[in-house]
Amino acid sequence: MAIIICTAFPLLSSGQSQLLTPETLWEFGRLSDVRVSPDGSKLLYGTTWYELEANRGTRDLFVVPVAGGEPVNITRSDVSESSAVWRPDGQRIGFLRGGQLWEINPDGSNARQVSHIEGGITGFDYAPDMRHIYYTKKVKIKPMVQDVHADLQKANAYVADDLMYRHWDRWHDGTYSHVFIASYNNGELGQGKDIMEGEPFDSPVPPFGGSAQISWNADGTALAYISKKKEGVDWTVSTNTNIYLYNLASGQTVDLTPFNDGYDKNPVFSPDGRYMAWESMARDGFESDKNRIMIMDLQSGKYRDYSAGFDQSSSGFAWSADSQTLYFVSGIHATFQLYGLDMRTGNINQLTTGQHNYQSVAVAGNYLVAERMSMSVPTEVYRMDTSGNQIQQLTFVNRDILARTAMGRVEERWVTTTDNKEMLVWVIYPPNFDPSKKYPALLYCGGGPQSAVSQFFSYRWNFQIMAANDYIVVAPNRRGLPTFGQEWNDQISLDYGGQNMKDYLSAIDAVSKEPFVDENRLGAVGASYGGYSVFWLAGNHDNRFSAFISHCGLFNLESWYGTTEEYFFANHDIGGGYWEDPRPHSYDFSPHLHLHKWDTPILVIHGAKDYRVPYAEGIQAFNAAQLMGIPSRLLFFPDENHWVLQPQNGILWQREFFRWLDQWLK
Secondary structure, eight states, rough: OOOEEEEEEEOOTTTEEEEHHHHTTTOEEEEEEEEEETSSSSEEEEEEEEEEEEEEEEEEEEETTTTTTEEEEOOOOOOOEEEEOOTSSSSSSEEETTTEEEOOOOOOOOEEEEEOOOTSSSSEEETTTSSSEEEEEEOOOOHHHHHHHHOTTOOOOOSSSSSSSSTTEEEOSEEEEEEEEEEEETEEEEEEEEETTTOOOOOSSSSTOOOGGGGEEETTTTEEEEEEEOOOOHTOOOOOEEEEEETTOOOOOSOOOOOOOSSSEEEETTSSSEEEEEOOSSTTTOTOOOOOEEEETTTOOOOTTTTTOOOSSSEEEEETTTTTTEEEEEETTEEEEEEETTTTOEEEEEOSSSSSSSSSOOTTTEEEEEEOSSSSSOOOEEEEETOOOEEEEETTHHHHHHHHOOOEEEEEEEEEOTTTEEEEEEEETTOOTTTOOOOEEEEEOTTTTTTOOSSSHHHHHHHHHHHHTTTTTEEEEEOSSSSSOHHHHHHHTTTTTTTTHHHHHHHHHHHHSSEEEEEEEEEEEEHHHHHHHHHEEEEETTTSSSEEEEESSOOOOHHHHHHOOHHHHHHHHHOSOTTSSSSGGGGGGGGGGGGGOOOOOEEEEEEETTTTTTTHHHHHHHHHHHHHHHHHHEEEETTTOOOOOOHHHHHHHHHHHHHHHHHHHO
């Protein structure tokens, strides 16, 4: 049974006649990193624009009043600017250009390079008292084979004695990201001190750690940073990151979170200096555990989980000026909304609702400002009062493109699963939908596996461009996805070929019963765990589908386990190595064991620099399909990783994606 409870219609005018194309996706400006000025009156943000012919993007900085108005483009160079922050006095803005720290006035005048650090820096921030800055840079800690054999500089080899010799999309080069502290005086930078000197550890923690993992305390006398102080096998089987506090006066470092075994990250100090809030996961080895709201009273050293009883994950913390409210982002029913924690009562209040994803929150005087997106609108900045009301859009980066582009209707359905649970399924319709027609439909298989199929605007897996190509898109929030409680999220581990696969089929079966869906023209597409899902469904779909597309999917769980890198993920979700006795039953869910039932055309996509799901997984699947005489195609990117990040590769991906679907479903 399918229950439709909410339907959202985009705002379209008669002048909107263009359909979304791959080229249009790369026209959109991509806004990020909103920062509020110290007086709360202005916002700083960056926008990246891409040049297809040059095959690259350039990022500029903008300032816009919180009260509303036209943004001012304060940088106009051929080199991208990043990591921009306000100086605590509000008189200057610091940013990175060409790997060095620059400063500029808020009106875009008087740009000046501040640092001249050998090798460049990767991040920085000012201390609240403006007497110091921290910066991060790569430091060579471990020798490589060329250092050992100095007379063989033309030799091309790699020697490893431990694990983590490669990670995500790069081979380890013996360098680590370290935190430095330098004196600062009105634009003059002193000599930096490496506060992690000699340690073979990173801060921020790769591959996705950023400036949120490093934070000054309220008066600038200490710096908190995140690190996973483990090596080799210990590193790869654990998620145990801790928060370390470095005292500038004593030069001593203290571990603030030795009591927790899982992730501890992104510390935020309250303005009055009393509290430190941070995101924390309880279970070591589980990267998708509940993200708790932990708060420590720095005067007493006592800490508390303020999200106990709140069955949602929380992130992006921001304190109110009086240190009495902690604002944050949390997912509920495949959307991400803003919440407030009242420190006086411990109550958590939901501030926003609607079909969209808030991605951040910050305090700007009497207002909150936040980045927000939906399936139909890329990220823009919004302002609201501290109760989440009187919402006003402040930026319109893509107004002109959206005005000329038709978007399809996004519908929220609730579908009953085989075990009588209610599952949210997004259905996206073609912009010129005609209910009297019969459309092919695509089942979108989400990745992660624990990543919500929410109101995201993707520049590759974009539901609106699929709809613009005259496909009905079916995007279920199957078992194993967050925003529906921790039990729903956790169920998928050790059950890859189980209930979540039934959930996929429940979703496509429910929608394919509609008179406007041609049940003989169904496809299934997905990447990462979604790619695994496609491989699994290829051998277990009972003739439902007529075409498949799998990008960076896990095909043979034994070979994948033997070649991946972050083993905490594999151990938690698969149950351990295939050689263990007893052998984890998860290996019975390996798609390659069901090859004898493959009979449907399949496109396999992979990138050579994908070390999370090494490209041999895709090669095995394609080779097997070819040897079995199944219509199949391989799309291989030598210069891409788990994603497709280069503009021309991105457009090629979309063209081949629809060329394959159109060949078999239209």
